[in-house]
Amino acid sequence: MTALIDFFARVANLCRKELLTILKDPAxxxxxxxPALLQSLIFGYGATYDLTNVPYALLDQSRTGAATELIAxxxxxxxxxxxxxxxxxxxxxxxxxxxKALLVIQIAPDFExxxxxxxxxxxxxxxxxxxxxxxxxxxxxxxxxxxxxxxELRTRAGAPPTPLVIESRAWxxxxxETRWNLLPGMIAALSMLQTLLxxxxxxxxxxxxxxxxxxxVTPMSPLEIMIGKALPPVLVGLVQSSLILLVAMFWFGIxxxxxxxxxxxxxxxxxxxxxxxxxxxxxxSANMQQAMLYTFVLLMxxxxxxxxxxxxxxxxxxxxxxxxxxxxxxxxxxxxxVYLEGVGLGTVWHNLIPLSIIAVVTLPLAAWLFxxxxx
Amino acid sequence: MSGFWSRxxxxxxxxxxxxxxxxxxxxxxxxLPMVLILIFGYGMSLDVKNAPVAVVMEDxxxxxxxxxxxxQLSPTIAPVLLGSMHDAEELMRERKVDGIVRIPSDFxxxxxxxxxxxxxxxxxxxxxxxTIILAYxxxxxAQTAVRQADRLGSTSGADAxxxxxxxxxxxxxxxxxxxxxWYLVPGLIVLIMTLVGAFLTALVMARExxxxxxxxxxxxxxxxxEILLAxxxxxxxxxxxxxxxxxxxxxxxxxxxxxxxxxxVVFSSMLxxxxxxxxxxxxxxxxxxxxxxxxxxxxxxxxxxxxLSGFLFDLRNVPxxxxxIGHVLPATYFMDLIKTLFLAGDVWPLIWRNCLILLAYAVxxxxxxxxxxxxxxx
Numbered sequence: 189m190t191a192l193i194d195f196f197a198r199v200a201n202l203c204r205k206e207l208l209t210i211l212k213d214p215a216x217x218x219x220x221x222x223p224a225l226l227q228s229l230i231f232g233y234g235a236t237y238d239l240t241n242v243p244y245a246l247l248d249q250s251r252t253g254a255a256t257e258l259i260a261x262x263x264x265x266x267x268x269x270x271x272x273x274x275x276x277x278x279x280x281x282x283x284x285x286x287x288k289a290l291l292v293i294q295i296a297p298d299f300e301x302x303x304x305x306x307x308x309x310x311x312x313x314x315x316x317x318x319x320x321x322x323x324x325x326x327x328x329x330x331x332x333x334x335x336x337x338x339x340e341l342r343t344r345a346g347a348p349p350t351p352l353v354i355e356s357r358a359w360x361x362x363x364x365e366t367r368w369n370l371l372p373g374m375i376a377a378l379s380m381l382q383t384l385l386x387x388x389x390x391x392x393x394x395x396x397x398x399x400x401x402x403x404x405v406t407p408m409s410p411l412e413i414m415i416g417k418a419l420p421p422v423l424v425g426l427v428q429s430s431l432i433l434l435v436a437m438f439w440f441g442i443x444x445x446x447x448x449x450x451x452x453x454x455x456x457x458x459x460x461x462x463x464x465x466x467x468x469x470x471x472x473s474a475n476m477q478q479a480m481l482y483t484f485v486l487l488m489x490x491x492x493x494x495x496x497x498x499x500x501x502x503x504x505x506x507x508x509x510x511x512x513x514x515x516x517x518x519x520x521x522x523x524x525x526v527y528l529e530g531v532g533l534g535t536v537w538h539n540l541i542p543l544s545i546i547a548v549v550t551l552p553l554a555a556w557l558f559x560x561x562x563x
Numbered sequence: 564m565s566g567f568w569s570r571x572x573x574x575x576x577x578x579x580x581x582x583x584x585x586x587x588x589x590x591x592x593x594x595l596p597m598v599l600i601l602i603f604g605y606g607m608s609l610d611v612k613n614a615p616v617a618v619v620m621e622d623x624x625x626x627x628x629x630x631x632x633x634x635q636l637s638p639t640i641a642p643v644l645l646g647s648m649h650d651a652e653e654l655m656r657e658r659k660v661d662g663i664v665r666i667p668s669d670f671x672x673x674x675x676x677x678x679x680x681x682x683x684x685x686x687x688x689x690x691x692x693x694t695i696i697l698a699y700x701x702x703x704x705a706q707t708a709v710r711q712a713d714r715l716g717s718t719s720g721a722d723a724x725x726x727x728x729x730x731x732x733x734x735x736x737x738x739x740x741x742x743x744x745w746y747l748v749p750g751l752i753v754l755i756m757t758l759v760g761a762f763l764t765a766l767v768m769a770r771e772x773x774x775x776x777x778x779x780x781x782x783x784x785x786x787x788x789e790i791l792l793a794x795x796x797x798x799x800x801x802x803x804x805x806x807x808x809x810x811x812x813x814x815x816x817x818x819x820x821x822x823x824x825x826x827x828v829v830f831s832s833m834l835x836x837x838x839x840x841x842x843x844x845x846x847x848x849x850x851x852x853x854x855x856x857x858x859x860x861x862x863x864x865x866x867x868x869x870x871l872s873g874f875l876f877d878l879r880n881v882p883x884x885x886x887x888i889g890h891v892l893p894a895t896y897f898m899d900l901i902k903t904l905f906l907a908g909d910v911w912p913l914i915w916r917n918c919l920i921l922l923a924y925a926v927x928x929x930x931x932x933x934x935x936x937x938x939x940x941x
Contacts (some may be wrong), residue, residue, distance in 0.1 A: 214653070214717040215855055223862045231870050234885035237691040241879050249603045258729060285910045287899070290574060290879070303727035310730045317738035319746055321609045321691075322877040327733050328698040347726045351677040352630075352708035354701045359655065361687025364694050381861060384922055389854055476853045477770050478587040484762065485595050489602055497875055498607045499689055505604040528688050529656075 198408050206390065210420055212339035220448045222426040224378055228435040236366045242326050245289040247280065252300035255379070258311070259293070261337050267329060278434075284316045289325055291315045303341075317472050326336040335436075344361070360445075361527045372434040372527035373496045374428050376455070376519035380462050380490075383425035385483055387466025390417050391558070392479035414555035425459040426452075426473025428442065436527075445530030453533065454526065457543040464550030471557030518542050570785050574793035580843035581765075582797045589765055592801035593808070596755045602810040603751045609743040609875075611695045613641040616662040617651035620644060626671035627671040630681075633703040642695060661686050664695050664704075675712060681760045719920065737822075737906040748819050749905040753898045754865070756832060759802040759863040760839025761846070762828075767857030768794060768847035787936050793841050802836040813905070823904030829916060831904070834921045835897040839864070841928035842893075848935040893924045 211217055242264075248255050262268045272283050274292070283289040302309040313330055317323040333351075339350060361368045371469035394400035403413060433451075436442050444451075466483065473479035491501070493507060494516035502510060511517045518539040525531045581590050618631055634642045643660060645651050651663045665682035673679040687694040709728070738745050773778040780790055798918055806829070813819040821828065842864060850856040870876065871885065873893040878886055889895050900917040903910050 192931055215850070215852075219858045219862075223858070227862065227866060230885055230888060231866075232565075232880045234871050234889070235876050236880055237694075238874065239877075239880055261941070285903075285907055286912050287903075303729070306727045308730045309727055310732045313731050313733040315733060315735050316907075317735035318632055318906050319873070320735065320738045320743055320875055321746075321875075322879075323735055323738070327696070327731075328695070330733075331731055332698070332701065333733050334729050335702075338709075339726065342726050345726045350680045350705070350708040351674050351711055352681060352704060354681050354683055354704055356683040356685070356697055356701060358685045358687035358693055358697070360694070361690055362685055364685075364690040364697070366690045369689055381866075382858065384856075385857055385861070389857075393854075473587075475770075478585065480766055480853065480857045481587040481591045481763075484758075485590050485598070488595060489598055492599070492602050493606060497869075499692060500611070501605045502608040502610065505600070525658075531656075535656075552686055559621060 189356060195412060195419050198412050199415050199419075202408065202413065203419050204308055205419040205532060206296045206368070206417060207423075209390075210386065210424065220382060220424055220428065221431070224328065224431050225384070225435065227378055228371065228374055228432040229439065229540055231368055232371050232440050235370050238364075238366055239267055239322070239325050239329060242268050242291065243271040244268050244290050245274050245280070245283045245292045247274040247277065247292060247294040248295045250295050250299040252346075254300040254303050255295045255311075255364035255549065258295075258334070258337050260399060262293075262333050265329070269431040281315055284314065285289065287316065289316070291330070291474065293450065303481050309384070309480055332340075334390075342514050355445070362376065365442060368442050370496070370525055371442060372433070372524045373439060373494075374525075375432045375436065376458055376516060376523050377491060378432055379425045379428035379459070380519075381487065382428060383459060383462050384422045384466045384487060385480065386424060387418070387421040387463045388469040388473070388479040388483040389419070389476055391467065392473045392476045400558075410558045411553040413558055414467065414551060416516045418460070418467060418551065420484065421464040421466065422456075422459045423462050425462065429455050429459070443445075444527055446526035447532065448530075448535070450533050451526045454519065454539065457540050457547070458522075461546040461550070463541045464547045464554065465552035468550045468557065471492075473553045493517065495520050512542060515543055515548070566630055567786075569791050573835055574789060575796045578793050582801070582896050588763065588767070588801070592804060594759065596805040596808045599751055599755060600748075600816070603747045604744060604812065604817045607743070607747055608690065611699075614639065614662075614692065614696055615662060616640045616642055616696065616700065616726060617645050617654055617660040618642045619648050619663060619665045620646070621648075621652045621660050621715055622666050622670035622833065624671040626674055627666045630666065630704065630707045632669070632672075633716045634664070636702065637699070637703065639699045644686040644852060654937060655684070655686055658911055661689075661692060661701065665699060673831075691799045704775055711719060744817055744901055745819050745906060748813045748817055748926070749901045750898060752806060752832065752873075752901055753835070753868055753872065753874065753894055755805045755809060756802055756836050756897070757839050757868045757894055759805050760836050761843040762799065762860045763801065764794070764798045764840050764843025765846040765850075765856045765860040766843075766853065767798075768844060768851045769850060771782075772847060772851035773853055780879070788933065791844060791936060795837075795844070798840055798843075799833075799836055801861045802839070803833070806832050806836075813879060819905060820906035821905050824909055827909060828901070830919065831897065831900050831914070834918060834925060835893065837925040838893045838897075838921055838928060840934050841925060844932035845935060847926060848932065864894075867892050868898075871895070872898040874898055891923060 246259060263270065270290050274280065280292050284292060290478065292314040294314065299309050313327060315323040315391055342350065359362050391400060394403060437444050469482045470479050473482055493511045494512055500511055502518060521538040522536045525536055566757060618634065631642065634640060648665060654660045655663055660712050663684065664687040666678060668715050670679055682703055683697065688692050780789065843860065846859050846863065847856045850859055871889040872892060873889065876888045881889065896917040900914065
């Protein structure tokens with residue numbers, strides 16, 4: 189019993205010391221809070237695949253009522269802004285090359301004649317596909333406008349209206365805003381950036397300064413050192429996640445559909461797994477510089493292969509298998525589903541297994557490495 | 564003057580040795596670019612291909628099958644035929660399908676009467692993907708509808724005049740293959756340059772500040788400029804190595820075309836590398852602490868260059884405040900430049916503008932680095 193009390197006392201003391209190390213410096217305190225807030229705000233606004241402003245140029249060789257009407261439809265969306273009116277085909281290259289316009293709409297001289305003859309009347313859409321994603325979306329918008337115009341033409345000509353109505357809706361994100369899936373993902377991703385570095389540096393710093401050897405000759409066991417070193421970054425990580433959660437919920441007003449208990453259960457598993465990875469890096473690094481570089485070499489692929497910016501399902505099979513070792517992949521899936529879809533632990537528990545495995549492997553490994561690898 | 568060169572050369576040699584001694588530096592200089600090249604080239608894709616979409620056929624008539632025939636041929640979606648809405652909703656909840664198309668039981672009758680309804684539901688958790696699927700499926704169904712309408716018009720024997728309709732012929736310039744790899748790989752050059760330049764430099768220099776070895780150097784006869792230059796040169800070298808790796812991969816692994824001249828690509832990359840390295844120097848000199856330097860470098864360089872430079876998200880569509888932040892970052896100009904050089908060619912007005920801006924950043928940041936370093940000596 190006293191052994192147990194001693195155990196907790198030693199762990200608590202080390203925790204307190206570690207927290208003091210992290211929090212005593214105002215600059216460090218600031219860097220653990222401010223960036224999480226700022227980044228969630230900036231990326232919340234900035235990270236969007238939705239189009240709100242498409243500069244376009246018009247090359248209208250027909251100069252007819254129908255062409256003007258079609259263009260008026262485009263202008264009335266508020267998304268398209270005409271930045272140039274071209275005279276000849278040769279002008280197209282210049283406005284696209286210099287990025288003045290994202291797209292050029294070319295209307296051929298016989299446009300209205302074909303239209304009134306009851307034939308298909310093509311318009312040319314030339315897109316700057318340097319960012320093929322944006323170009324694809326813009327083309328989709330134009331197509332939708334043209335479709336509406338066509339429907340109007342039919343009605344006006346007294347033709348039977350299209351006999352099919354498509355009723356579409358989106359589950360879990362009614363307006364299909366990119367922000368809605370990005371911000372919940374960042375609850376996990378942004379905090380991992382910093383907790384991993386923080387943890388990786390903790391032992392490496394002591395190694396570099398020689399204080400780790402002193403820690404090893406204290407009555408503390410590697411297990412106690414490991415717990416004492418792991419708990420403070422777990423706390424920091426959870427605080428950061430909470431900040432981003434608050435921004436998502438209250439600043440951006442993205443409704444949280446799931447339960448906080450489920451969300452935090454997932455986040456705790458995730459943060460412990462991240463800290464386990466951080467401590468292992470720390471244990472194999474000779475100094476802080478190595479710890480940081482190794483962290484970074486791991487962090488980058490983890491961010492990119494997490495499903496945060498591009499879906500895991502789009503990845504080739506081999507890489508999908510590799511993502512199974514990536515705690516962030518499971519955390520993002522869990523957070524997004526709990527947050528947006530409101531599912532319970534019963535649905536997302538499978539994400540907890542890999543996170544637990546990562547924690548169960550890395551934490552004892554780190555503890556063992558503390559004792560057995562003195563660089 | 565000769566003293567300057569001999570001091571610079573011997574200092575640089577020392578820095579190179581220091582760089583090569585620690586394998587972790589090379590990990591970030593060589594291993595990381597290689598890993599990133601593979602991930603970006605093969606792993607990241609925003610293209611929607613073979614997205615599973617449940618098709619619930621409550622009406623098994625030939626008309627209903629004809630309506631969805633267009634979906635079955637498409638490379639964008641992969642329809643999964645199901646009997647009941649319940650099964651489809653189940654699959655959707657498990658996120659095994661990205662959407663549901665429901666053809667109601669009275670479909671063929673209603674279509675003949677001119678008032679059919681098709682229900683289309685998408686999973687909104689990935690908004691970008693959902694939007695593409697939504698647009699694609701409704702487009703395909705609308706085509707069926709128009710065909711059907713014309714048929715109705717002709718069978719009813721009415722003498723309604725034929726109705727013309729506008730069709731869109733679209734051409735994607737600069738990315739004929741319409742694949743995101745073509746813009747992700749050039750963007751990767753920006754990320755790697757930022758990482759190696761700013762992050763690595765900030766780290767290594769912060770270490771020297773923290774340990775006081777930099778101050779020790781300052782008391783020797785070498786001038787601060789020489790010290791800074793000798794520090795910059797090896798990381799510049801590592802950055803160029805990363806660039807070479809990227810260029811080779813872009814060319815031979817992913818066959819991304821490069822329409823601009825290689826000379827301009829290399830020149831502008833060198834310019835940006837100077838910007839990134841100087842930024843690293845400034846960060847380390849202001850923080851003087853490895854932990855802070857690494858965090859600041861991460862937050863000020865890497866995350867923004869990925870999220871705000873126009874790499875993934877088009878800056879035309881962000882609110883003004885974010886647009887301004889994006890345009891304060893040097894990475895944004897280099898991103899614009901490198902994408903244009905790769906995919907569009909030598910567009911001189913853009914090259915001049917962006918290179919001049921990068922040059923201004925390089926000069927400004929180098930002077931700032933020099934200033935903050937000198938101040939520290941007091």
